[in-house]
Amino acid sequence: MHTQREFFDVHAVRRDFPILQQRVNGKPLVFLDSAASSQKPLPVLEAMERVYREAYANVHRGVYALSEAATAAYDEARAKIARFIGAPAVENIVFTRNATEALNLLAYAYARAFLREGDEILLTELEHHANFVPWMVLARERNVTLKFIPLTPEGLLDLDAFERLLTERTRIVTFAHVSNVLGTITDPAPIIARAHAAGAIVIVDGSQSVPHMPVNVQAMDCDFLVFSGHKMLGPTGIGVLYGKRALLEAMPPFLTGGDMISYVGFDDVRWNDVPLKFEAGTPAFVEAIGLGAAVDYLSALGMDAVRAHEAQLTAYALERLSEVSGVRIYGPQDPQRRGGVIAFTVNRIHPHDLASLLDQHGIAIRAGHHCAQPLHQRLGVNATARASFYIYTEPSEIDALAEGIEHAKRALRIS
Ligand SMILES: Cc1ncc(COP(=O)(O)O)c(C=O)c1O
The missing domain is CATH 3.40.640.10 (Type I PLP-dependent aspartate aminotransferase-like (Major domain))
Incomplete structure:
Protein backbone atom coordinates (compact mmCIF):
# COMPACT_ATOMS: atom_id res chain seq x y z
CA MET A 1 0.00 0.00 0.00
CA HIS A 2 1.84 3.09 -1.16
CA THR A 3 -1.26 5.25 -1.65
CA GLN A 4 -0.40 7.01 1.57
CA ARG A 5 -1.26 10.66 2.06
CA GLU A 6 1.65 13.06 2.44
CA PHE A 7 1.19 15.27 5.48
CA PHE A 8 4.56 16.88 4.77
CA ASP A 9 7.39 16.19 2.35
CA VAL A 10 9.02 13.14 3.95
CA HIS A 11 11.76 13.04 1.28
CA ALA A 12 12.72 16.60 2.08
CA VAL A 13 12.70 15.75 5.80
CA ARG A 14 14.98 12.77 5.19
CA ARG A 15 17.49 14.96 3.39
CA ASP A 16 17.86 16.92 6.65
CA PHE A 17 19.11 13.79 8.48
CA PRO A 18 22.64 12.97 7.28
CA ILE A 19 22.75 9.75 9.32
CA LEU A 20 19.86 8.27 7.34
CA GLN A 21 21.84 8.43 4.09
CA GLN A 22 24.26 5.69 5.16
CA ARG A 23 24.33 1.97 4.46
CA VAL A 24 24.60 -0.59 7.27
CA ASN A 25 25.91 -4.06 6.50
CA GLY A 26 25.77 -3.12 2.82
CA LYS A 27 22.05 -2.20 2.96
CA PRO A 28 20.34 1.19 3.22
CA LEU A 29 19.78 1.98 6.89
CA VAL A 30 16.19 1.37 8.03
CA PHE A 31 16.07 3.06 11.41
CA LEU A 32 13.07 1.85 13.41
CA ASP A 33 14.16 2.72 16.95
CA SER A 34 13.13 6.34 17.38
CA ALA A 35 11.19 5.59 20.58
CA ALA A 36 14.56 4.91 22.23
CA SER A 37 16.13 8.04 20.75
CA SER A 38 15.47 9.97 17.56
CA GLN A 39 17.95 11.05 14.89
CA LYS A 40 18.94 14.71 14.61
CA PRO A 41 18.31 17.06 11.68
CA LEU A 42 20.87 19.53 10.33
CA PRO A 43 19.23 22.63 11.87
CA VAL A 44 19.72 21.11 15.35
CA LEU A 301 6.03 20.55 10.18
CA GLY A 302 3.07 21.01 12.54
CA MET A 303 2.40 18.56 15.36
CA ASP A 304 -1.01 17.63 13.90
CA ALA A 305 0.78 16.62 10.70
CA VAL A 306 3.44 14.70 12.67
CA ARG A 307 0.70 12.76 14.44
CA ALA A 308 -1.26 12.13 11.23
CA HIS A 309 1.90 10.86 9.49
CA GLU A 310 2.67 8.45 12.32
CA ALA A 311 -0.94 7.26 12.74
CA GLN A 312 -1.00 6.40 9.03
CA LEU A 313 2.32 4.56 9.24
CA THR A 314 1.16 2.69 12.34
CA ALA A 315 -2.04 1.60 10.60
CA TYR A 316 0.04 0.37 7.67
CA ALA A 317 2.52 -1.43 9.94
CA LEU A 318 -0.25 -3.14 11.92
CA GLU A 319 -1.76 -4.36 8.65
CA ARG A 320 1.56 -5.41 7.12
CA LEU A 321 2.91 -7.21 10.21
CA SER A 322 -0.33 -9.04 10.87
CA GLU A 323 0.04 -10.61 7.40
CA VAL A 324 3.31 -12.27 8.51
CA SER A 325 2.52 -15.64 10.01
CA GLY A 326 3.77 -16.19 13.55
CA VAL A 327 3.82 -12.47 14.40
CA ARG A 328 1.96 -11.45 17.53
CA ILE A 329 1.38 -7.74 18.10
CA TYR A 330 0.83 -6.30 21.58
CA GLY A 331 -1.36 -3.31 22.42
CA PRO A 332 -4.51 -1.71 20.99
CA GLN A 333 -5.61 -2.84 17.52
CA ASP A 334 -7.05 0.57 16.66
CA PRO A 335 -4.22 2.73 15.23
CA GLN A 336 -6.00 5.86 16.46
CA ARG A 337 -5.53 4.64 20.03
CA ARG A 338 -1.81 4.13 19.73
CA GLY A 339 1.37 6.02 18.98
CA GLY A 340 4.01 4.95 16.46
CA VAL A 341 5.40 2.10 18.54
CA ILE A 342 4.75 -1.58 17.83
CA ALA A 343 5.96 -4.30 20.18
CA PHE A 344 5.69 -7.80 18.77
CA THR A 345 7.02 -11.31 19.00
CA VAL A 346 7.64 -13.85 16.27
CA ASN A 347 6.79 -17.41 17.11
CA ARG A 348 9.90 -19.43 18.09
CA ILE A 349 12.37 -16.58 17.46
CA HIS A 350 13.88 -14.78 20.42
CA PRO A 351 13.54 -11.00 19.96
CA HIS A 352 17.32 -10.57 20.32
CA ASP A 353 17.96 -13.11 17.55
CA LEU A 354 15.39 -11.37 15.40
CA ALA A 355 17.00 -7.97 15.99
CA SER A 356 20.46 -9.38 15.10
CA LEU A 357 19.17 -11.00 11.91
CA LEU A 358 17.36 -7.78 10.91
CA ASP A 359 20.57 -5.83 11.54
CA GLN A 360 22.22 -7.90 8.82
CA HIS A 361 19.69 -6.27 6.47
CA GLY A 362 20.41 -2.79 7.80
CA ILE A 363 17.21 -2.73 9.87
CA ALA A 364 17.52 -1.33 13.40
CA ILE A 365 14.83 -2.36 15.89
CA ARG A 366 14.91 -2.70 19.66
CA ALA A 367 14.66 -6.02 21.50
CA GLY A 368 14.25 -6.64 25.22
CA HIS A 369 11.94 -5.36 27.92
CA HIS A 370 12.29 -1.70 26.84
CA CYS A 371 12.70 -0.60 30.48
CA ALA A 372 9.22 -1.90 31.26
CA GLN A 373 9.83 -5.22 32.99
CA PRO A 374 6.66 -5.19 35.13
CA LEU A 375 4.60 -4.67 31.98
CA HIS A 376 6.33 -7.61 30.30
CA GLN A 377 5.49 -9.71 33.36
CA ARG A 378 1.85 -8.79 32.78
CA LEU A 379 2.16 -9.67 29.11
CA GLY A 380 3.66 -13.02 30.13
CA VAL A 381 6.87 -12.61 28.07
CA ASN A 382 10.46 -11.76 28.99
CA ALA A 383 11.11 -9.71 25.92
CA THR A 384 9.52 -8.30 22.80
CA ALA A 385 10.82 -6.82 19.57
CA ARG A 386 9.86 -3.19 19.01
CA ALA A 387 9.66 -1.08 15.88
CA SER A 388 9.01 2.62 16.27
CA PHE A 389 8.47 5.42 13.79
CA TYR A 390 9.05 9.11 13.42
CA ILE A 391 8.81 11.96 10.95
CA TYR A 392 11.45 10.45 8.65
CA THR A 393 9.94 6.94 8.53
CA GLU A 394 8.58 5.80 5.16
CA PRO A 395 6.14 2.97 4.30
CA SER A 396 8.92 1.24 2.31
CA GLU A 397 10.78 0.79 5.61
CA ILE A 398 7.81 -1.06 7.04
CA ASP A 399 7.85 -3.29 3.95
CA ALA A 400 11.56 -3.86 4.62
CA LEU A 401 10.75 -4.87 8.21
CA ALA A 402 8.05 -7.33 7.13
CA GLU A 403 10.37 -8.82 4.48
CA GLY A 404 13.22 -8.91 7.01
CA ILE A 405 11.09 -10.97 9.40
CA GLU A 406 10.33 -13.41 6.57
CA HIS A 407 14.09 -13.67 5.85
CA ALA A 408 14.78 -14.31 9.54
CA LYS A 409 12.18 -17.07 9.61
CA ARG A 410 13.72 -18.69 6.53
CA ALA A 411 17.24 -18.37 7.98
CA LEU A 412 16.07 -20.19 11.11
CA ARG A 413 13.94 -22.62 9.09
CA ILE A 414 10.72 -21.51 10.72
CA SER A 415 7.66 -21.56 8.50
C1 LIG B 1 7.59 6.39 28.49
C2 LIG B 1 9.00 6.74 28.86
N1 LIG B 1 9.25 7.35 30.01
C3 LIG B 1 10.49 7.69 30.39
C4 LIG B 1 11.56 7.41 29.60
C5 LIG B 1 12.94 7.78 30.08
O1 LIG B 1 13.56 8.66 29.21
P1 LIG B 1 15.09 9.05 29.48
O2 LIG B 1 15.87 7.79 29.44
O3 LIG B 1 15.40 9.97 28.34
O4 LIG B 1 15.14 9.73 30.78
C6 LIG B 1 11.37 6.76 28.37
C7 LIG B 1 12.53 6.39 27.52
O5 LIG B 1 12.51 5.42 26.81
C8 LIG B 1 10.05 6.43 27.99
O6 LIG B 1 9.81 5.80 26.83
Whole structure:
Protein backbone atom coordinates (compact mmCIF):
# COMPACT_ATOMS: atom_id res chain seq x y z
CA MET A 1 0.00 0.00 0.00
CA HIS A 2 1.84 3.09 -1.16
CA THR A 3 -1.26 5.25 -1.65
CA GLN A 4 -0.40 7.01 1.57
CA ARG A 5 -1.26 10.66 2.06
CA GLU A 6 1.65 13.06 2.44
CA PHE A 7 1.19 15.27 5.48
CA PHE A 8 4.56 16.88 4.77
CA ASP A 9 7.39 16.19 2.35
CA VAL A 10 9.02 13.14 3.95
CA HIS A 11 11.76 13.04 1.28
CA ALA A 12 12.72 16.60 2.08
CA VAL A 13 12.70 15.75 5.80
CA ARG A 14 14.98 12.77 5.19
CA ARG A 15 17.49 14.96 3.39
CA ASP A 16 17.86 16.92 6.65
CA PHE A 17 19.11 13.79 8.48
CA PRO A 18 22.64 12.97 7.28
CA ILE A 19 22.75 9.75 9.32
CA LEU A 20 19.86 8.27 7.34
CA GLN A 21 21.84 8.43 4.09
CA GLN A 22 24.26 5.69 5.16
CA ARG A 23 24.33 1.97 4.46
CA VAL A 24 24.60 -0.59 7.27
CA ASN A 25 25.91 -4.06 6.50
CA GLY A 26 25.77 -3.12 2.82
CA LYS A 27 22.05 -2.20 2.96
CA PRO A 28 20.34 1.19 3.22
CA LEU A 29 19.78 1.98 6.89
CA VAL A 30 16.19 1.37 8.03
CA PHE A 31 16.07 3.06 11.41
CA LEU A 32 13.07 1.85 13.41
CA ASP A 33 14.16 2.72 16.95
CA SER A 34 13.13 6.34 17.38
CA ALA A 35 11.19 5.59 20.58
CA ALA A 36 14.56 4.91 22.23
CA SER A 37 16.13 8.04 20.75
CA SER A 38 15.47 9.97 17.56
CA GLN A 39 17.95 11.05 14.89
CA LYS A 40 18.94 14.71 14.61
CA PRO A 41 18.31 17.06 11.68
CA LEU A 42 20.87 19.53 10.33
CA PRO A 43 19.23 22.63 11.87
CA VAL A 44 19.72 21.11 15.35
CA LEU A 45 23.34 20.14 14.65
CA GLU A 46 24.01 23.56 13.14
CA ALA A 47 22.39 25.48 16.00
CA MET A 48 24.65 23.75 18.50
CA GLU A 49 27.75 24.12 16.38
CA ARG A 50 26.98 27.84 15.93
CA VAL A 51 26.99 28.35 19.70
CA TYR A 52 30.32 26.57 20.10
CA ARG A 53 31.87 28.42 17.15
CA GLU A 54 30.43 31.90 17.62
CA ALA A 55 28.69 32.55 20.93
CA TYR A 56 30.06 30.23 23.58
CA ALA A 57 30.53 31.42 27.16
CA ASN A 58 28.93 30.38 30.44
CA VAL A 59 25.39 31.65 30.96
CA HIS A 60 23.97 33.82 33.77
CA ARG A 61 27.46 34.84 34.91
CA GLY A 62 29.30 37.14 32.58
CA VAL A 63 28.51 40.76 31.89
CA TYR A 64 30.38 40.61 28.59
CA ALA A 65 28.91 40.21 25.13
CA LEU A 66 29.54 36.49 24.55
CA SER A 67 27.97 35.45 27.85
CA GLU A 68 25.02 37.73 27.22
CA ALA A 69 24.51 36.23 23.77
CA ALA A 70 24.64 32.68 25.14
CA THR A 71 22.25 33.60 27.98
CA ALA A 72 19.81 35.20 25.52
CA ALA A 73 19.86 32.09 23.31
CA TYR A 74 19.33 29.87 26.36
CA ASP A 75 16.39 31.99 27.54
CA GLU A 76 14.91 31.95 24.03
CA ALA A 77 15.10 28.13 24.01
CA ARG A 78 13.11 28.01 27.24
CA ALA A 79 10.50 30.33 25.73
CA LYS A 80 10.21 28.12 22.62
CA ILE A 81 9.64 25.04 24.77
CA ALA A 82 7.05 26.84 26.90
CA ARG A 83 5.13 27.81 23.73
CA PHE A 84 5.48 24.30 22.28
CA ILE A 85 3.60 22.69 25.17
CA GLY A 86 1.23 25.59 25.83
CA ALA A 87 2.77 26.52 29.19
CA PRO A 88 1.63 29.87 30.57
CA ALA A 89 5.15 31.21 31.15
CA VAL A 90 8.88 30.45 30.93
CA GLU A 91 8.92 30.07 34.73
CA ASN A 92 7.00 26.80 34.30
CA ILE A 93 9.89 25.19 32.40
CA VAL A 94 12.71 23.57 34.38
CA PHE A 95 15.58 22.09 32.38
CA THR A 96 16.76 18.69 33.56
CA ARG A 97 19.05 16.07 32.05
CA ASN A 98 16.19 13.93 30.77
CA ALA A 99 12.72 12.66 31.75
CA THR A 100 14.28 10.30 34.28
CA GLU A 101 15.94 13.16 36.14
CA ALA A 102 12.70 15.19 36.04
CA LEU A 103 10.81 12.29 37.65
CA ASN A 104 13.53 11.88 40.28
CA LEU A 105 13.33 15.60 40.97
CA LEU A 106 9.62 15.18 41.69
CA ALA A 107 10.14 12.08 43.82
CA TYR A 108 12.82 13.84 45.87
CA ALA A 109 11.70 17.45 46.00
CA TYR A 110 7.91 17.15 45.83
CA ALA A 111 7.05 13.74 47.25
CA ARG A 112 9.60 13.66 50.06
CA ALA A 113 8.43 17.11 51.16
CA PHE A 114 4.69 16.59 50.98
CA LEU A 115 3.85 12.88 51.34
CA ARG A 116 3.39 11.17 54.69
CA GLU A 117 3.35 7.53 55.81
CA GLY A 118 0.19 5.83 54.58
CA ASP A 119 -0.27 8.18 51.61
CA GLU A 120 -0.83 6.54 48.27
CA ILE A 121 0.63 6.99 44.80
CA LEU A 122 -1.38 5.65 41.90
CA LEU A 123 0.59 4.62 38.83
CA THR A 124 -0.05 2.14 36.05
CA GLU A 125 1.13 -1.29 35.01
CA LEU A 126 2.62 0.04 31.79
CA GLU A 127 5.10 2.55 33.21
CA HIS A 128 8.69 2.83 32.04
CA HIS A 129 11.17 2.12 34.85
CA ALA A 130 11.84 5.89 34.96
CA ASN A 131 8.31 6.39 36.29
CA PHE A 132 8.38 3.33 38.48
CA VAL A 133 11.67 2.94 40.33
CA PRO A 134 11.80 6.46 41.88
CA TRP A 135 8.36 5.81 43.42
CA MET A 136 9.38 2.36 44.56
CA VAL A 137 12.43 3.74 46.37
CA LEU A 138 10.27 6.43 47.97
CA ALA A 139 7.63 3.89 48.99
CA ARG A 140 10.25 1.76 50.76
CA GLU A 141 11.82 4.73 52.49
CA ARG A 142 8.64 6.49 53.62
CA ASN A 143 6.02 3.73 53.91
CA VAL A 144 4.02 5.22 51.11
CA THR A 145 1.76 2.76 49.27
CA LEU A 146 2.01 2.24 45.51
CA LYS A 147 -1.09 1.14 43.62
CA PHE A 148 -1.19 0.20 39.98
CA ILE A 149 -3.97 0.83 37.49
CA PRO A 150 -4.30 -2.46 35.59
CA LEU A 151 -4.71 -2.84 31.84
CA THR A 152 -7.61 -4.17 29.81
CA PRO A 153 -6.82 -7.20 27.62
CA GLU A 154 -6.32 -4.76 24.73
CA GLY A 155 -3.68 -2.81 26.67
CA LEU A 156 -5.70 0.27 27.61
CA LEU A 157 -5.85 1.61 31.16
CA ASP A 158 -8.77 0.07 33.03
CA LEU A 159 -10.60 3.24 34.01
CA ASP A 160 -13.17 1.44 36.19
CA ALA A 161 -10.29 0.07 38.24
CA PHE A 162 -8.81 3.58 38.36
CA GLU A 163 -12.04 4.83 39.96
CA ARG A 164 -11.86 2.07 42.57
CA LEU A 165 -8.15 2.60 43.32
CA LEU A 166 -8.43 6.37 43.75
CA THR A 167 -8.99 7.12 47.46
CA GLU A 168 -8.79 10.08 49.82
CA ARG A 169 -5.22 8.90 50.60
CA THR A 170 -4.11 9.23 46.96
CA ARG A 171 -1.66 12.13 46.75
CA ILE A 172 -0.11 11.55 43.32
CA VAL A 173 -1.53 10.02 40.15
CA THR A 174 1.04 9.41 37.42
CA PHE A 175 0.92 7.73 34.03
CA ALA A 176 2.60 7.60 30.63
CA HIS A 177 0.63 9.65 28.12
CA VAL A 178 1.81 7.16 25.47
CA SER A 179 3.26 3.74 26.34
CA ASN A 180 6.75 3.06 25.00
CA VAL A 181 5.83 -0.63 24.54
CA LEU A 182 2.12 -0.98 23.75
CA GLY A 183 1.83 2.42 22.11
CA THR A 184 -1.36 2.97 24.12
CA ILE A 185 -2.48 6.60 24.08
CA THR A 186 -4.22 7.55 27.32
CA ASP A 187 -6.59 10.50 27.19
CA PRO A 188 -5.19 12.53 30.09
CA ALA A 189 -7.92 15.11 30.75
CA PRO A 190 -10.61 12.85 32.31
CA ILE A 191 -8.09 11.09 34.58
CA ILE A 192 -6.64 14.43 35.65
CA ALA A 193 -10.08 15.88 36.42
CA ARG A 194 -10.99 12.85 38.56
CA ALA A 195 -7.63 12.89 40.36
CA HIS A 196 -7.97 16.59 41.13
CA ALA A 197 -11.50 16.05 42.44
CA ALA A 198 -10.01 13.46 44.82
CA GLY A 199 -7.33 15.94 45.96
CA ALA A 200 -4.36 14.34 44.16
CA ILE A 201 -1.84 16.01 41.89
CA VAL A 202 -1.04 14.51 38.49
CA ILE A 203 2.32 13.88 36.84
CA VAL A 204 2.18 13.01 33.15
CA ASP A 205 5.11 11.20 31.56
CA GLY A 206 5.14 12.82 28.13
CA SER A 207 8.34 11.10 26.93
CA GLN A 208 6.50 9.35 24.09
CA SER A 209 3.79 11.94 23.46
CA VAL A 210 5.47 15.37 23.35
CA PRO A 211 7.73 14.31 20.41
CA HIS A 212 4.83 12.87 18.43
CA MET A 213 1.56 14.77 18.90
CA PRO A 214 0.20 18.15 19.99
CA VAL A 215 0.40 18.40 23.78
CA ASN A 216 -1.05 21.34 25.68
CA VAL A 217 -0.44 21.37 29.41
CA GLN A 218 -3.12 23.95 30.11
CA ALA A 219 -5.78 22.06 28.16
CA MET A 220 -4.99 18.79 29.99
CA ASP A 221 -4.49 20.64 33.30
CA CYS A 222 -1.68 18.36 34.50
CA ASP A 223 0.35 19.56 37.48
CA PHE A 224 3.63 18.30 36.07
CA LEU A 225 4.76 16.97 32.69
CA VAL A 226 8.16 15.45 31.94
CA PHE A 227 9.93 14.65 28.68
CA SER A 228 13.40 14.16 27.12
CA GLY A 229 14.93 16.23 24.35
CA HIS A 230 16.75 13.34 22.67
CA LYS A 231 13.51 11.61 21.65
CA MET A 232 12.29 14.72 19.79
CA LEU A 233 15.17 15.55 17.43
CA GLY A 234 17.14 17.28 20.19
CA PRO A 235 20.48 16.31 21.71
CA THR A 236 21.09 14.03 24.67
CA GLY A 237 21.58 15.54 28.12
CA ILE A 238 18.58 17.87 28.08
CA GLY A 239 15.08 17.17 29.40
CA VAL A 240 12.16 19.18 30.65
CA LEU A 241 10.03 19.36 33.75
CA TYR A 242 6.92 21.48 33.29
CA GLY A 243 5.24 22.39 36.58
CA LYS A 244 2.44 24.64 37.75
CA ARG A 245 4.08 27.67 39.24
CA ALA A 246 2.55 27.47 42.73
CA LEU A 247 3.75 23.87 43.08
CA LEU A 248 7.26 24.66 41.86
CA GLU A 249 7.41 27.57 44.29
CA ALA A 250 6.22 25.42 47.21
CA MET A 251 8.78 22.67 46.55
CA PRO A 252 12.24 22.66 48.10
CA PRO A 253 15.17 22.37 45.66
CA PHE A 254 16.46 19.00 44.48
CA LEU A 255 20.16 19.63 43.73
CA THR A 256 21.96 22.55 45.35
CA GLY A 257 25.00 24.67 44.51
CA GLY A 258 25.71 27.55 42.15
CA ASP A 259 23.03 29.36 40.13
CA MET A 260 20.10 28.06 42.20
CA ILE A 261 20.63 30.54 45.05
CA SER A 262 19.80 34.22 45.48
CA TYR A 263 22.04 34.64 48.54
CA VAL A 264 24.64 32.56 50.39
CA GLY A 265 26.21 33.67 53.66
CA PHE A 266 28.14 31.69 56.30
CA ASP A 267 24.93 30.88 58.12
CA ASP A 268 22.16 31.49 55.61
CA VAL A 269 21.13 30.49 52.10
CA ARG A 270 18.17 31.67 50.06
CA TRP A 271 16.91 30.02 46.89
CA ASN A 272 16.68 31.63 43.50
CA ASP A 273 13.26 32.12 41.89
CA VAL A 274 11.74 29.31 39.83
CA PRO A 275 12.79 27.79 37.52
CA LEU A 276 16.44 28.52 38.41
CA LYS A 277 15.88 27.17 41.93
CA PHE A 278 15.90 23.72 40.29
CA GLU A 279 18.87 24.26 37.98
CA ALA A 280 22.01 23.91 40.08
CA GLY A 281 25.36 24.35 38.39
CA THR A 282 26.24 25.17 34.80
CA PRO A 283 23.24 24.03 32.78
CA ALA A 284 23.37 22.11 29.51
CA PHE A 285 22.62 25.35 27.71
CA VAL A 286 24.04 24.34 24.33
CA GLU A 287 21.82 21.27 24.44
CA ALA A 288 18.85 23.45 25.45
CA ILE A 289 19.52 25.64 22.41
CA GLY A 290 19.65 22.47 20.29
CA LEU A 291 16.31 21.42 21.73
CA GLY A 292 14.93 24.87 20.87
CA ALA A 293 15.98 24.26 17.24
CA ALA A 294 14.32 20.82 17.38
CA VAL A 295 11.09 22.41 18.58
CA ASP A 296 11.31 24.90 15.67
CA TYR A 297 11.74 21.99 13.26
CA LEU A 298 8.74 20.09 14.63
CA SER A 299 6.61 23.24 14.78
CA ALA A 300 7.37 24.00 11.13
CA LEU A 301 6.03 20.55 10.18
CA GLY A 302 3.07 21.01 12.54
CA MET A 303 2.40 18.56 15.36
CA ASP A 304 -1.01 17.63 13.90
CA ALA A 305 0.78 16.62 10.70
CA VAL A 306 3.44 14.70 12.67
CA ARG A 307 0.70 12.76 14.44
CA ALA A 308 -1.26 12.13 11.23
CA HIS A 309 1.90 10.86 9.49
CA GLU A 310 2.67 8.45 12.32
CA ALA A 311 -0.94 7.26 12.74
CA GLN A 312 -1.00 6.40 9.03
CA LEU A 313 2.32 4.56 9.24
CA THR A 314 1.16 2.69 12.34
CA ALA A 315 -2.04 1.60 10.60
CA TYR A 316 0.04 0.37 7.67
CA ALA A 317 2.52 -1.43 9.94
CA LEU A 318 -0.25 -3.14 11.92
CA GLU A 319 -1.76 -4.36 8.65
CA ARG A 320 1.56 -5.41 7.12
CA LEU A 321 2.91 -7.21 10.21
CA SER A 322 -0.33 -9.04 10.87
CA GLU A 323 0.04 -10.61 7.40
CA VAL A 324 3.31 -12.27 8.51
CA SER A 325 2.52 -15.64 10.01
CA GLY A 326 3.77 -16.19 13.55
CA VAL A 327 3.82 -12.47 14.40
CA ARG A 328 1.96 -11.45 17.53
CA ILE A 329 1.38 -7.74 18.10
CA TYR A 330 0.83 -6.30 21.58
CA GLY A 331 -1.36 -3.31 22.42
CA PRO A 332 -4.51 -1.71 20.99
CA GLN A 333 -5.61 -2.84 17.52
CA ASP A 334 -7.05 0.57 16.66
CA PRO A 335 -4.22 2.73 15.23
CA GLN A 336 -6.00 5.86 16.46
CA ARG A 337 -5.53 4.64 20.03
CA ARG A 338 -1.81 4.13 19.73
CA GLY A 339 1.37 6.02 18.98
CA GLY A 340 4.01 4.95 16.46
CA VAL A 341 5.40 2.10 18.54
CA ILE A 342 4.75 -1.58 17.83
CA ALA A 343 5.96 -4.30 20.18
CA PHE A 344 5.69 -7.80 18.77
CA THR A 345 7.02 -11.31 19.00
CA VAL A 346 7.64 -13.85 16.27
CA ASN A 347 6.79 -17.41 17.11
CA ARG A 348 9.90 -19.43 18.09
CA ILE A 349 12.37 -16.58 17.46
CA HIS A 350 13.88 -14.78 20.42
CA PRO A 351 13.54 -11.00 19.96
CA HIS A 352 17.32 -10.57 20.32
CA ASP A 353 17.96 -13.11 17.55
CA LEU A 354 15.39 -11.37 15.40
CA ALA A 355 17.00 -7.97 15.99
CA SER A 356 20.46 -9.38 15.10
CA LEU A 357 19.17 -11.00 11.91
CA LEU A 358 17.36 -7.78 10.91
CA ASP A 359 20.57 -5.83 11.54
CA GLN A 360 22.22 -7.90 8.82
CA HIS A 361 19.69 -6.27 6.47
CA GLY A 362 20.41 -2.79 7.80
CA ILE A 363 17.21 -2.73 9.87
CA ALA A 364 17.52 -1.33 13.40
CA ILE A 365 14.83 -2.36 15.89
CA ARG A 366 14.91 -2.70 19.66
CA ALA A 367 14.66 -6.02 21.50
CA GLY A 368 14.25 -6.64 25.22
CA HIS A 369 11.94 -5.36 27.92
CA HIS A 370 12.29 -1.70 26.84
CA CYS A 371 12.70 -0.60 30.48
CA ALA A 372 9.22 -1.90 31.26
CA GLN A 373 9.83 -5.22 32.99
CA PRO A 374 6.66 -5.19 35.13
CA LEU A 375 4.60 -4.67 31.98
CA HIS A 376 6.33 -7.61 30.30
CA GLN A 377 5.49 -9.71 33.36
CA ARG A 378 1.85 -8.79 32.78
CA LEU A 379 2.16 -9.67 29.11
CA GLY A 380 3.66 -13.02 30.13
CA VAL A 381 6.87 -12.61 28.07
CA ASN A 382 10.46 -11.76 28.99
CA ALA A 383 11.11 -9.71 25.92
CA THR A 384 9.52 -8.30 22.80
CA ALA A 385 10.82 -6.82 19.57
CA ARG A 386 9.86 -3.19 19.01
CA ALA A 387 9.66 -1.08 15.88
CA SER A 388 9.01 2.62 16.27
CA PHE A 389 8.47 5.42 13.79
CA TYR A 390 9.05 9.11 13.42
CA ILE A 391 8.81 11.96 10.95
CA TYR A 392 11.45 10.45 8.65
CA THR A 393 9.94 6.94 8.53
CA GLU A 394 8.58 5.80 5.16
CA PRO A 395 6.14 2.97 4.30
CA SER A 396 8.92 1.24 2.31
CA GLU A 397 10.78 0.79 5.61
CA ILE A 398 7.81 -1.06 7.04
CA ASP A 399 7.85 -3.29 3.95
CA ALA A 400 11.56 -3.86 4.62
CA LEU A 401 10.75 -4.87 8.21
CA ALA A 402 8.05 -7.33 7.13
CA GLU A 403 10.37 -8.82 4.48
CA GLY A 404 13.22 -8.91 7.01
CA ILE A 405 11.09 -10.97 9.40
CA GLU A 406 10.33 -13.41 6.57
CA HIS A 407 14.09 -13.67 5.85
CA ALA A 408 14.78 -14.31 9.54
CA LYS A 409 12.18 -17.07 9.61
CA ARG A 410 13.72 -18.69 6.53
CA ALA A 411 17.24 -18.37 7.98
CA LEU A 412 16.07 -20.19 11.11
CA ARG A 413 13.94 -22.62 9.09
CA ILE A 414 10.72 -21.51 10.72
CA SER A 415 7.66 -21.56 8.50
C1 LIG B 1 7.59 6.39 28.49
C2 LIG B 1 9.00 6.74 28.86
N1 LIG B 1 9.25 7.35 30.01
C3 LIG B 1 10.49 7.69 30.39
C4 LIG B 1 11.56 7.41 29.60
C5 LIG B 1 12.94 7.78 30.08
O1 LIG B 1 13.56 8.66 29.21
P1 LIG B 1 15.09 9.05 29.48
O2 LIG B 1 15.87 7.79 29.44
O3 LIG B 1 15.40 9.97 28.34
O4 LIG B 1 15.14 9.73 30.78
C6 LIG B 1 11.37 6.76 28.37
C7 LIG B 1 12.53 6.39 27.52
O5 LIG B 1 12.51 5.42 26.81
C8 LIG B 1 10.05 6.43 27.99
O6 LIG B 1 9.81 5.80 26.83
